Amino acid sequence: MFEDLNAFAVIVEQSSLNKASKLLNLSQPALSRKIAKLEEELGVQLFDRRGKRLEITSTGRFVYTFALEQRQRQLRFLQKLSRHKNEAQSMLTLGASLTTLQTTLPTLVEAFMSKHPQTELKLLTGKTHEIVAFVRDKKADAGVVGSAIHEAGLRCIPLFDDHLELVVPLGHELTARAGTASMKDLQGLPMIIFSKGTWYRSLTDDLFQRSGIMPDIRMEIDSFEAIVRLLPTCKASALLPKSYLRSELLRDNGLTALFLPDLKETRRTTSLIYSETADLSSTARSWISETRASFAGYRMV
Template sequence: MYDDLDIFAAVVEHSSLNRASRQLNLSQPALSRKISKLEERLGVALFTRHGKRLELTEVGRLTYTYALEQRQQRSRFLEALSKFKEGEPLLVTLGASLTTLQTTLPPLVNAYMEKFPAAELKLITGKTHEIVSSVSEGKSDVGIIASMVQEPGLRCIPLFEDQLRLVVSGQHPLALSAKLTMDDLSRLPMLLFSKGTWYRRLTDDLFQRSGIEPDVRLEIDSFEAIVRLLPTIKAAALLPKSYLRPELLNGGGLVSLYIKELEQTQRTTCLIYRDDGALSTAARSLVQVTEEIYLSRHE
């Protein structure tokens, strides 16, 4: 039936049995029989015939739309099959936390898709322990997490070290300060991550150790929202250095400030995957690109 749908579509597109028969390399009688058999199989008339001129019926237009969809689906399948035969990546499932999605993944995804444009990435978000479980159970091929783990059956590769930086608008009173300490954050209006998140626990622990009580103006889970709100609320925020790319700071009129005590917030972002040798071509390619991007910086 599907071959007959292709033939039917060709007749529609040429608006003539005669022209379609030449294009399909079929005799006109043979082509007419195929169209008639398709109509019999469907139980409907696809054309209204006016002498040599054919006009689609309403159900004929519906059938033509379906024929085009089948043609496109077949084309996508054959393209994917061709890529698979060539050994190129197809689909890879990547697990990461929401914060990692905002910091580490944009440059990684761009590099991966540039190198393997036929690849498809499926992203799964969750907390660190959820991503570890997802990779261990095979629900995710690869994971990127913000800590080192020692999990049986998983390989954990350190990618880079990260730490928090104080971020303010270029118009903020602290923007021109030559040297800052944690004491400068006491009663300072700040935007913080919501309670219960990893970053909030990290900052709360830091404040407690330093004896600091910031003036919390807003609690939110989005880096992007925090960056956009900083100039409006005239507050400060603690954000990971990996997120603070030059284009983001310059475009938002923001300044990243160093405080020595913030070195205590250092963490290691890692790549994890199963070490049983069961990685797909797509997953192996993603691991390769990730290592090229991050590990080459240390060489």
Template sequence: MFDDLDIFAAVVEQSSLNRASRQLNLSQPALSRKISKLEERLGVTLFNRHGKRLELTEVGRLTYTYALEQRQQRAKFLEAIARFKQGEPLSVALGASLTTLQTTLPPLVNAYMEKYPAAELKLITGKTHEIVTSVREGRSEVGIIASATDEPGLRCIPLFEDQLRLVVAGHHPIAGLSRLEMEHLNGLPMILFSKGTWYRRMTDDLFQRSGVQPDIRMEIDSFEAIIRLLPTIKAAALLPNSYLRPELLSGGGLASLHIKELELTQRTTCLIYRDTGDLSAAARSLVQVTEEVFRAGRPAAL
């Protein structure tokens, strides 16, 4: 039937059985029989015939639209097969948190698409435990999480170490202090991540251990929003060093400050995938590129 749909589409596009028969290298009687058989199988009339002139019926127009869709899908399928034969990856589902999306993924995606421009990267977002579950259950082939995991059945590859830094506007009074301690955060207006997130749990644990109670002005799940709001509301924030690129700080008039106790927030960003040996070619390629990017010491891994 699908070959007959191609023949039908050719007749429509040529607006003539005669011209279509020459294009398809079929005799006109043979072409007429194929169109008649297609109409018989579908149980509809595709053309109104006015002598030698053919006019599409309403269902004929619908059929032609479907024939074009089939032609496009077939072309995509054949292109994908050709890429597969050449060793190129086709499509891979990558799981990552929204915070990872802002810090780790930009250099990785750029490197992957530069090497495999025809590949499709499907992103699945969620919290760290959701990404681990997504990879374990096969919804994501590969995941990037902001901490190590010993989940059974998963392979966990460390990519880089990271820790929190105190970020304020350059003109903030605390930016001029020669030495900062955790007690300087007591009562300090701050923007924190929302409750339930990994970053919030980590900062809450840090505050509890240090006996610090900051003045929480806002709770937001976006690094970008926090960066934009810091100068406006004269607040401070704890953000991962991997996100604090020099151009981001200078462009926003911000300062990244070190506090000794923040070294306790060090964590390892990791790549995870199922340890079953059945990764697709696309997933294997993504794993390879990820290791190359972060072992090369790209800026995001500093």
């Protein structure tokens, strides 16, 4: 009915069936059928037909007022719908493993939000397999995880390689052996390590076992930031991912990072994942392209 009401209003405004039919891109017979159908549905006569002339009836004027109101309501609805669609497209849901949440993601989010300040960001965290499930089930637009993913329906883009480095306070005895220190120097060394159940804890436990090393474990913590802050106070060392060890972070906390050749064995790949079948919003596509561009040609080894 609303389409027919609009056609009726156009006839009234144009004062001509011929002009209205051209404006509506309809033939005159088709337009006449619309008006006849509307009159039948409403049970009223909208026009007095005097030869080729149409004169609106008093009831027709009442219906015309209603038609204008409906036109304005439809316009407001379409405007609100458009705003809603734009707002929905400016939402971004990301999944991040606990490791990437503390290392890689903050810098990426800061860069993206500086370019897209109106974006509403939602973050889902969990273990790598949980992030994969979020993206696969379309609960997240994309994910950043600390490993390479091979799963049907998902695209995995390697961003960079990472490995652990030994972090010690400035003035630590091992700083004098920078470049020559080895895993053997970790024997009995006071250390803060990751909590049990974390991926990095499994990695370091395996590393210590293969190297025959037994450090002096002072604390077990699952926060990179807490470990960094406690190292100088406890005069301890830690194995932390190179991607996290920004120069200003080390400087501000009175720390230095030492490279041990054996730690190359801890190399892992941080990857961007997203669904190949999902209908991604323009915001999600921007995130993916900008994240890929920020690591183009960059590999940390």
